[in-house]
Structure formats: structure tokens, C-alpha cells
Amino acid sequence: MIDPIVVEIVRGGLVESRHRGAIAVVDAGGKKIFTAGDVANLVFPRSAVKPFQALPLAESGAAEKFGLSDDELALCCASHNGEPAHVRGVERILTKAGFDASALACGTHWPASQSAAMALARAGAAPSALHNNCSGKHAGFLCVARAMQFDPSGYWRPDHAVQQRVHAVLEDLTGVTLPPDRRAIDGCSVPTWALPLENLALAFARFGSGRGFAPERAAAAARLLAACVREPWYVAGSGRFCTEIMQLLGAQALVKTGAEGVMCAALPALALGVAIKCDDGAGRAAEALMAATLARLLTLDDRQRAALGRFAQPKIRNWNDIETGELRVCLEFDGLAGR
Amino acid sequence: MIDPIVVEIVRGGLVESRHRGAIAVVDAGGKKIFTAGDVANLVFPRSAVKPFQALPLAESGAAEKFGLSDDELALCCASHNGEPAHVRGVERILTKAGFDASALACGTHWPASQSAAMALARAGAAPSALHNNCSGKHAGFLCVARAMQFDPSGYWRPDHAVQQRVHAVLEDLTGVTLPPDRRAIDGCSVPTWALPLENLALAFARFGSGRGFAPERAAAAARLLAACVREPWYVAGSGRFCTEIMQLLGAQALVKTGAEGVMCAALPALALGVAIKCDDGAGRAAEALMAATLARLLTLDDRQRAALGRFAQPKIRNWNDIETGELRVCLEFDGLAGR
Numbered sequence: 001m002i003d004p005i006v007v008e009i010v011r012g013g014l015v016e017s018r019h020r021g022a023i024a025v026v027d028a029g030g031k032k033i034f035t036a037g038d039v040a041n042l043v044f045p046r047s048a049v050k051p052f053q054a055l056p057l058a059e060s061g062a063a064e065k066f067g068l069s070d071d072e073l074a075l076c077c078a079s080h081n082g083e084p085a086h087v088r089g090v091e092r093i094l095t096k097a098g099f100d101a102s103a104l105a106c107g108t109h110w111p112a113s114q115s116a117a118m119a120l121a122r123a124g125a126a127p128s129a130l131h132n133n134c135s136g137k138h139a140g141f142l143c144v145a146r147a148m149q150f151d152p153s154g155y156w157r158p159d160h161a162v163q164q165r166v167h168a169v170l171e172d173l174t175g176v177t178l179p180p181d182r183r184a185i186d187g188c189s190v191p192t193w194a195l196p197l198e199n200l201a202l203a204f205a206r207f208g209s210g211r212g213f214a215p216e217r218a219a220a221a222a223r224l225l226a227a228c229v230r231e232p233w234y235v236a237g238s239g240r241f242c243t244e245i246m247q248l249l250g251a252q253a254l255v256k257t258g259a260e261g262v263m264c265a266a267l268p269a270l271a272l273g274v275a276i277k278c279d280d281g282a283g284r285a286a287e288a289l290m291a292a293t294l295a296r297l298l299t300l301d302d303r304q305r306a307a308l309g310r311f312a313q314p315k316i317r318n319w320n321d322i323e324t325g326e327l328r329v330c331l332e333f334d335g336l337a338g339r
Numbered sequence: 340m341i342d343p344i345v346v347e348i349v350r351g352g353l354v355e356s357r358h359r360g361a362i363a364v365v366d367a368g369g370k371k372i373f374t375a376g377d378v379a380n381l382v383f384p385r386s387a388v389k390p391f392q393a394l395p396l397a398e399s400g401a402a403e404k405f406g407l408s409d410d411e412l413a414l415c416c417a418s419h420n421g422e423p424a425h426v427r428g429v430e431r432i433l434t435k436a437g438f439d440a441s442a443l444a445c446g447t448h449w450p451a452s453q454s455a456a457m458a459l460a461r462a463g464a465a466p467s468a469l470h471n472n473c474s475g476k477h478a479g480f481l482c483v484a485r486a487m488q489f490d491p492s493g494y495w496r497p498d499h500a501v502q503q504r505v506h507a508v509l510e511d512l513t514g515v516t517l518p519p520d521r522r523a524i525d526g527c528s529v530p531t532w533a534l535p536l537e538n539l540a541l542a543f544a545r546f547g548s549g550r551g552f553a554p555e556r557a558a559a560a561a562r563l564l565a566a567c568v569r570e571p572w573y574v575a576g577s578g579r580f581c582t583e584i585m586q587l588l589g590a591q592a593l594v595k596t597g598a599e600g601v602m603c604a605a606l607p608a609l610a611l612g613v614a615i616k617c618d619d620g621a622g623r624a625a626e627a628l629m630a631a632t633l634a635r636l637l638t639l640d641d642r643q644r645a646a647l648g649r650f651a652q653p654k655i656r657n658w659n660d661i662e663t664g665e666l667r668v669c670l671e672f673d674g675l676a677g678r
Contacts, residue, residue: 002341009599009620012523014533016383017599017620020359044355107658110457114449121460132658184351185663194353260348260356280619281348281356319446319471324524 003037004331006278007285011316011325019285021261021278023293024201025336028211028271030175032198034336039201042194043277044184048258049200050137051077051224051266052173052207053190056165057140058220062147066096073227074234075136076143079257081237082111082131084119089234090130093139097146104129105156106138106188113237134188136234141166141190156190158183163191170195172217173203187259197275200264204273208254208266225268228254241287241311245294248307252298255290257283263290267297284327288312292329296336342376343670345617346624350655350664358624360600360617362632364675365540367550367610369514373675374537381533382616383523387597388539389476390416390546390563390605391512392529395504396479397559401486405435412566413573414475415482418596420576421450421470423458428573429469432478436485443468444495445477445527452576473527475573480505480529495529497522502530509534511556512542526598536614539603543612547593547605564607567593580626580650584633587646591637594629596622602629606636623666627651631668635675 002020009017022037032039054076057063063073072093080086094100110117111131120127129135138155141162145152150161157163158180170193171178178193186192205211208225210218228235232246235256242255249255254266261278263286274293278285291311300308316325341359348356361376371378393415396402402412411432419425433439449456450470459466468474477494480501484491489500496502497519509532510517517532525531544550547564549557567574571585574595581594588594593605600617602625613632617624630650639647655664 011383011531012533013520014381014383014523016523017618019619042353044350044353105659107660109658110453117457118449118460121457122463124461181352184353184355185657185661187657187663189657189659189661192350194351278619279356280358280617280621280624282619282621285619318524318526318528319448320444320528321446322524322528324526 001038006289006331008328019282023276024198026201028205028209039198040196044192046258047079048256048262048264053166055169056144058223062143065147070227071231071234074231076140078136078235079133081113083116087130090135090139097143101130104138106132106134158191174199201273201275204266208268209271261286288327340377345628345670347667358621362615363537363540367544367548378537379535383531385597386418387595387601387603392505394508395483397562401482404486409566410570410573413570415479417475417574418472420452422455426469429474436482440469443477445471445473497530513538540612540614543605547607548610600625627666
């Protein structure tokens with residue numbers, strides 16, 4: 001099956017580029033509400049499953065033991081921009097659990113936010129592992145190790161007790177077995193597991209609703225979900241899609257991006273999960289398609305509808321701020337009635 | 340026609356993402372040597388045609404009048420990194436023609452080179468239009484206006500005498516009529532014209548060989564080609580694909596990238612042109628496919644062959660420098676024998 005064209009890039013009225021992809025909208029019972037493309041295809045969810053990777057943090061009592069606040073829990077689920085308050089938040093988490101930045105194994109990169117990166121350079125400073133977009137997730141792993149009295153060294157390795165707990169969580173949420181030959185290494189060195197796109201959507205439906213979970217897992221998921229939708233700036237940052245969509249929609253959606261064109265959402269009140277993978281790894285197309293999908297699924301006020309419309313059809317402007325084109329979602333949502 | 344998958348992104352032994360695209364290899368007489376995908380499809384060549392856009396500069400006598408050197412001519416054909424020597428070179432061109440940076444209409448962005456951008460920020464400075472990757476091309480347009488005594492104001496507009504000359508050059512090289520409904524606005528505000536991919540390849544074959552050109556045009560093309568292959572660092576910059584491939588291959592190839600997954604080459608000795616467009620706009624795939632194509636077309640020594648192989652199958656490394664995957668060219672070059 002060849003995935004359909006989901007988003008076109010238009011310039012001067014002509015199609016300049018086109019993105020193919022697949023999307024699954026699944027309810028917490030596993031029923032497919034809407035699909036396009038090959039939703040049985042294996043995808044690496046990458047950072048989209050950070051909220052699931054944080055479940056051991058909330059379930060183990062580590063989050064409570066170290067008194068993690070909403071913004072700190074949101075950082076543990078984040079692909080953050082490396083802005084100053086993100087960095088300070090990750091430092092606080094580490095301090096609470098008795099670590100410092102040297103314990104982080106995520107590697108170092110300049111802040112994803114260009115203005116944060118430039119400010120850092122202007123101050124004559126260099127980035128540390130704290131600026132890595134995954135540093136909050138790694139701080140959460142270290143909290144789990146400390147609270148459960150595991151040796152924290154090598155906490156990122158597949159055979160470490162922390163990653164084994166994460167692996168069990170992923171198998172439970174997605175309903176699929178994840179053997180070693182489905183495992184690859186993520187950008188921050190922890191395992192990422194290939195799984196069918198439809199099961200990724202199912203996992204988001206279950207995470208958002210808690211349906212089918214043991215009580216402790218349901219409570220942990222609800223705690224993380226609440227933290228993310230209350231503190232969406234800590235899940236990504238200034239100007240970022242996930243943050244702006246969650247600021248717009250409040251408790252209606254948890255939205256989480258992953259590298260290589262992955263974009264997922266949990267819609268708690270509807271007990272639905274959405275998973276998108278652009279075949280070519282394009283985040284721009286995944287964002288536009290997610291905005292168009294949310295506009296179909298959710299009950300919105302006029303302001304929310306107009307804003308989602310802008311995210312679904314963003315204008316392209318050049319260095320002189322002249323409008324040169326736009327993105328256009330061209331997937332037909334046949335059979336997916338507005339709610 | 341659905342374009343074939345040309346490049347796959349592999350992680351942990353599994354395909355994570357895939358890029359579709361089209362490629363045309365055409366000789367200077369218009370014969371298609373090899374094609375894959377829909378090569379009649381209209382594409383915006385974007386910056387790939389900067390060497391053609393510089394032809395009026397060389398033909399009009401402006402380059403000679405202002406004494407432009409090889410590195411300066413290469414900058415006029417460049418999508419440069421905004422590194423200090425690029426910026427100084429563009430300033431020199433402007434000074435020679437009696438302008439300064441305020442005449443540039445390309446807009447301002449931080450240098451494409453991260454290290455150049457960080458160095459600029461560290462020095463407490465901000466970018467100017469000189470740092471725009473297109474500033475050399477714009478400086479070349481201004482030289483044409485000055486030498487031909489056109490009013491330079493609005494030199495970037497479609498109806499300005501400079502752009503009308505560029506338009507005529509593009510029609511001549513590609514062999515297609517470019518009416519206003521094929522025109523869009525490029526990132527630096529000058530026109531970009533949609534044309535069939537196979538005609539873009541033809542234009543590169545003709546530019547590289549001079550075949551079918553009037554003598555003045557052939558001489559101008561040879562002058563620009565020589566400048567680019569002698570000074571490839573000025574065509575892109577440190578660590579950039581176009582620069583490194585031209586440093587590797589010497590006079591065997593002019594290689595020029597364009598935004599949205601365009602990659603072109605002129606192979607002068609073979610009188611061939613190559614044009615690649617990745618459907619989704621991915622530069623990473625266009626680069627790998629170009630490297631694999633050049634390895635098929637050119638006569639190479641062992642070092643060149645090994646280096647092109649690395650560009651055709653680059654490793655993906657994460658922030659801890661762990662190898663997490665690779666790009667893999669999966670287009671079969673059926674019927675394209677090695678030479």
C-alpha cells in the first residue's frame with residue numbers, strides 16, 4: 001500500500017512539494033475510528049512516547065517522593081526548546097533527586113530554540129546536556145533509579161532496570177510485544193521501539209482515558225496528562241506546535257511530537273488517540289495534518305477553530321516577510337464526521 | 340505516475356522514513372540518458388539555477404568591468420554559509436560596483452553555518468543581508484544594473500531589466516517558455532520559474548558544455564563554471580555537500596543545490612546534466628541520490644569512489660556520537676552503465 005499524499009507545499013499557485021503519510025484515530029477499546037495509509041506499518045515513535053516513558057516515574061512513587069511539580073513533570077514528558085526556564089527546571093529535578101547535570105547521558109546540543117541558542121552564545125556560554133531537548137526525560141529516568149534504589153549508572157541502556165520498566169509500559173499501552181529486533185537507538189541514546197502506527201494511536205487513547213489500566217497506572221497517566229495540559233510551555237516551548245496547540249485547547253488534548261514526522265495526540269474526553277507518521281519524516285506536514293484532524297474531532301469555539309485552521313494551512317513567508325506560499329492539507333477525512 | 344522511493348532512512352535495521360523523487364540525466368542535445376519518476380513534472384529549481392542567473396553578469400561585461408575574481412564569481416553563483424570570508428567577499432563585490440549592503444534586497448537571516456552563526460552571536464553582533472545565503476547572487480544582479488546603467492532600485496522585481504535578462508537566459512537554457520503563471524517568489528524575493536525536471540537537466544548539460552549557445556553565452560558559462568570548480572568553498576562553504584563534492588571531483592562536476600529537495604549537476608566533459616527533485620523537499624535524500632548518480636556517471640579514482648560512497652550512504656550519529664542508522668539509496672540505475 002502506498003500512503004496517500006496528506007500535505008502539499010504550494011508556491012505561486014503550483015504544488016512545489018508533497019508529503020505522503022499515514023494516520024490512525026483509534027478509541028481506547030481499539031476500534032479504528034478513522035485511518036488513512038498503512039497503519040499496520042512499523043514506525044519508531046521517537047519522542048512522541050515520552051509521556052509513556054515517564055509512567056514509571058509517576059507509578060513508582062518517585063515523582064511524589066521528590067515532590068515534582070506540574071512544570072517539572074511536564075519537562076519529564078518534553079522535547080523542550082532549551083530555553084532558560086526549561087534548563088532551570090531540569091536542574092531542579094536533578095537536585096531534588098540528588099544529581100547534577102553530569103549524570104545526564106542524553107548528550108549535548110545547542111538549544112532547539114534559535115533565540116535561546118543565540119542568547120547562550122551571546123553570553124559567551126556553551127550548551128550542556130541540560131539544553132538537550134530530552135534532558136527532562138533523562139532527569140525523570142534518574143529519579144526512578146534513585147527512588148527505587150537502582151544503580152543509576154547506565155540508566156539509558158536497554159538492560160537497565162529503568163529501561164526494562166519503560167519497555168513493559170510500552171508493551172502494555174500499545175498491546176504489542178516488542179522484541180529486541182524491533183529496538184533501535186534514539187537520538188538521546190535510550191531505546192526506541194518500532195510498533196504499528198495503529199497501536200501507537202491505541203496507546204494514546206488508553207493513556208488519555210486510563211481505560212483498561214490497573215488503578216495505579218491510570219492514576220499515574222492522569223497525573224502526567226494533567227501536568228502537561230496545565231504546563232504546555234514546559235512540554236516544548238515558545239512558538240512550538242505542541243505548546244501552542246495545548247495552550248489553545250486546554251484539557252481537550254495532549255499533543256506530542258516525535259522526530260522523523262511523528263505526531264500524536266490523546267483526546268481524553270473522547271477516549272481517542274491520534275497517531276500520524278509522515279513517510280518522509282517531515283514535521284511540517286505532521287503538524288498541519290494534526291491541526292486539521294483535531295479540528296475535525298473536537299468541539300471548538302470560533303477562536304479555537306480559526307487558530308487550528310491557521311495551523312492546518314500555514315503561510316510560508318520569505319526573509320522579506322513576503323508571502324510566497326502555504327501548506328495545504330489534502331487528505332480527505334471521509335467518514336470522519338465532525339463532532 | 341507516482342515517483343519511486345529513491346532513498347530510505349534506516350534505524351536499527353528497519354526503514355524509518357522514505358523519500359520519493361525523480362531524476363533526469365540528459366545530454367546537451369536533449370537526449371535522456373537516464374530517468375526515474377515523472378521528469379516532465381514542473382519543479383521550482385530555486386537556488387539550483389544561480390549559475391544561470393549569473394550569466395547576465397558574465398555576458399554583459401559587468402564581471403570584467405568590475406574585475407570580479409574567481410571567488411567573487413563563485414559567490415555570485417552561491418548559496419553560501421554566511422561564514423566570514425563569504426561575507427567579506429560579497430562586501431568586496433558590492434564595493435567594486437559602488438554599492439554597500441544597504442542595496443541588497445535579499446533579506447536577512449542568521450548564517451546557515453551554525454558555527455558562523457554562533458560566532459556572530461558570541462561577538463555580540465547580529466546578521467545583515469550580507470549573511471543571507473543569496474547575498475552573492477544579489478550583489479551580482481546589482482553589478483549588472485550598474486554596468487548596464489539600469490536604475491538598480493527594484494532590481495529583484497520580475498519587470499526589472501535585470502530580471503528580464505535572467506528570464507530570457509532561463510528560457511534559452513531550458514528550452515521552455517516561462518509565462519507569468521509559472522512564476523513564484525523565491526526565498527530572497529526574486530522570481531523562481533517552474534519548469535520540467537528534464538529541461539532543468541538539459542540546461543545543466545548545455546551550461547556545462549556550452550553546446551548550442553551563442554559564442555558570448557558559451558564563454559560566459561565557461562567563465563562561471565571555471566570559477567565555481569576552482570573556488571567551490573565560495574559556492575556553499577565548510578562541511579557543505581556542494582563544496583565537498585566539487586573539492587573531491589575538481590573540474591568533473593559543477594554541483595548546485597536548491598531549496599525543497601532540488602540538486603543539480605553539470606558534467607562538462609560528458610556534456611551531461613543531472614537534475615533531481617525529491618517530492619517532499621528533503622535535501623538529505625537529494626544529496627545521497629546525487630552522490631550515487633555521480634558515482635555511476637564519472638570515471639573515478641579509488642579515493643573519489645570511496646568518498647562518493649560515503650556521501651551516498653551517510654551514517655546517522657546521535658548526540659553521543661553513537662551510530663543509530665544511515666541513509667540508503669534504493670533507486671536502481673537500470674540501463675545507466677558505469678562509464
